[in-house]
Structures are given as structure tokens and as C-alpha cells.
Amino acid sequence: MQILTLLHPADLFRDRRAILPSRRDWAKVPDVLAGRWPQHPTLPITFLPAVLAWLAQPAPLLACDTEYDPVTPQSRSRLTTVGLGKPDRSTAVVDWLGLTPPEQAVLIEALQAVFTRTGKEGATVHIVFHNALADWPVLAAHGLVLQPDQVDDTMQAHAVLWSELPHDLEFLQRMYGRYGRHKQLREADPVRYNQGDVLATLDAWDALEQELAADPASHAVYRQQMALLPMLMEAHERGIAVDTAEATRLAGQLTAEADRWQAHAQQSAGWPINLGSEKQVKRELLARGYHLPAHPKTRKPTTDDDALAGLARQYPEDRVIAARIGYAKAQQAYTHYVKPWVA
Secondary structure, three states, X not given: OOOOOOOOOOHHHHOHHHHHHHHHHHHXXXXXXXXXXXXXOOOOEOOHHHHHHHHHOOOOEEEEEEEEOOOOOOHHHOEEEEEEEOOOOOEEEEXXXXXXXXXXXXXXXXXXXXXXXXXXXXXXXXEEEOOHHHHHHHHHOOOOOOOHHHEEEHHHHHHHHOOOOOOOHHHHHHHHOOEOOOHHHOOOOHHHHHHHHHHHHHHHHHHHHHHHHOOHHHHHHHHHHHHOHHHHHHHHHHOOOOOHHHHHHHHHHHHHHHHHHHHHHHHHHOOOOOOOOHHHHHHHHHXXXXXXXXXXXXXXXXXXXXXXXXXXXXXXXXXXXHHHHHHHHHHHHHHHHHHHHOO
């Protein structure tokens, strides 16, 4: 039995961004009832000789998704899986770590031959990623060369066309996918998980390519952004020079500033309030008789940034509110911008 999970219509009053994806969800109902959705993919090719034969068959486009170790240092060289897909929805998933070094070399050679293959009109094969800045460097670390004009990226395209919506692959699958969800298979079935990413990328690109064609201005912005990817990759590899001594000085300055705000709040409150605890800040402000606004989603009293800004306008002389705002700014500057660079 197929179950199509849908948002309750009342949720759309809380999050207007959910209107379009909810419409897409409801539009699937006739296809679910008729057995047309979700479609069921054929098993991916996994045996290396079969993969090589499959790659030798020309296709104008190839979707690619890699899996690699995100924890180990030099993680881009820790490739674990290569997933590939063609417009006909045939797929190949290769366990990179299960190959011997000679087999790995053969696969790299075959992939490079595909990436440099030209069609009847002299165009190279297009390679589609979801988040090319993640997958492209992984391939480059293994000697694979791609040209910027042959790379497309569903995440970048969707960000240009629908800037206010999420751009992760799970959301794009919800919007455009022909197949059921697969993200829950990461640990249980890595092969089907990777195949699901490849198929979701193909489905998303089919739709986004049409949307870009219907919006020339957005298409032009997308192409400009894609042209910048090689420079962004180079910048990521090179990194940014940081004056660690200055970072250490700023860390001490921001920490001292947070401590000063903490002392101000404790002096005003008369007890050792922790400004980093929303529960304690909320307790103190309620004890002072202040009305805390409700969070738009939870509908519970909140002391988030917007709520505190409103309270600061109502009670400009309140030292706890001022201290909480100052403390939050100092802490955010420290954790977001300074702490990673402290020697």
C-alpha cells in the first residue's frame, strides 16, 4: 500500500513557502491512485565490466553523484561511491573502495573518455550534479577533467529560479521526482540511496531546464554563476590567509564583552542568570511582567531575535533585554567569525 504524506492545509497559513510544494504533492494524488506514481527504478548496474560497457554507449547527458568520507582529513580523496545516470533513467553505482587500484584506473579512464566525448554537432557530454562544488572537486582529485561549459547544477539552477525555497535534493525530489523518497536508505542500502540521488538529479534537471528556458533573464544569471564555479573551487582549495594573532586578540575581546553583558544582566536581575539560556531569559522577562510575543510556528512565547528587538523598543531602559541583545551579538561574532581561526 502506498502512502502519500501531505501537509495539513492549515500549515500553509504558518509557512507560505509550502504552498507551491503542497500543490505539487496534491497533484500526485491521481497518479498515486492510478499506479503511475511513484515509479520503480530498474536495478543499477554495479559490476565493473557492465558499467564500462554502459558508459561506452553514447548519451548527451550524464548525471553524477559521489559519496565520500566527510570526516577524514583530505576527505575529497576518500571517494567511496560513484553514481551515474542517463536520460533514459538507466543507472550505474560503483563501489569505489571495492575496486582494486588497476580497476579504479580503468574506471577513471572510461569516465574521462565520456567527459571528453563529442556528439555529432561537436558538443561535449553534459554532466549534471546537485551541488557541483561538492562533487566536482572529488572527481578532480582523482584526475578527472571537466570543462565549465559542460557542467550543470540543479542546486544552483533552483536557487536562481526559486530563491525563497529550500534547494536541497530531498526538496527537489518532492517537487519534481518520479520516484519515491530514498534518503532513509543511506545506511540500510547505500546503493539504492546513491541511485536515488542520481535519479532525483535527473528528474530535477528535466524540469529546471524547461523553467530556465522559459525565463531567459534567470537563465543568464545561472550561466554567469556557473562560469564562476572553477574560481570558487580554486578559492576553496587555496583557502583564505588569516592573521591568527589578530583572531586571538579579537576572540579575547569578544569573550570579555560577552562576560560584561553577563555581569550587567546578573546585577540587574539579582540572580546568576545565564544569558545563553533562552529558558532563563524568558523566566526573568516574564517575572518582570512583560508580554512575550508568540513564535509564528510554535505559537509559544519566545525570546528570539525579532522578539527581543520588539521588547527593546517597548522597554529601552531594561538592562536584561539590552544585555541579552549585546551578549548574543558578541557570541555570534565569536563563534561564527573568529573562533574557527584561533590558533
